[in-house]
Each structure stands twice: as C-alpha cells, then as structure tokens.
Amino acid sequence: MENGILNQEYSHMLANSIDHKMTIQHQEELNYIIMKQEMHYMQVFNLKPIKEGNQWMVLLGENIQEGICGFGETPLKAVLDFNKKFIHEKTEKQ
8 A cells, every 4th residue: 555655646746747847838938929029029120229328228210209219227128118118109199
C-alpha cells in the first residue's frame, strides 16, 4: 500500500508540474500576442523610438506640437505612451 501512495503522490506532482508548465507556456503566448499588438502602429507607420535627452520618444508627424508623440524612460514605455495617445486622438476625432 505504501508503494501505491507514493505512486499517487508522484502522479499528483507530475500532473501539477505539467499544469504549471502549460500555464507558463500559455502566458508566454499571451505576452507575445499583446506585444505584437502594441507594436502594430510602429510597423504600420514605420516608426522607431529615438533617444531625446534622458527619455525615449516616438513621433508621428512633422514635430511634437502638431504630431502625436509618446515619451518614456525606455523604448517600450515610449511606444506604450504613443499608443495610448494615438488611440485617444483617434477616438476624439470620431
């Protein structure tokens, strides 16, 4: 019987390990999809984050005053800020 209990415990450990691995894999896939969506406007408008002083900037337009601009401490934060402002600008015009 002791052998049966060990096998049952081992089965539970193995099932938990597989479930954990699948959860991590699923989260990685979701992160990839989200990141791909966040980079959509960068690809569509061929934008690149550029270093501006101590921050990064993404600019769509001729200049900061007339265009849409996002800033951040990192390139990704600048992209996220740009996306938020771009979407806000789009919804205001509708």
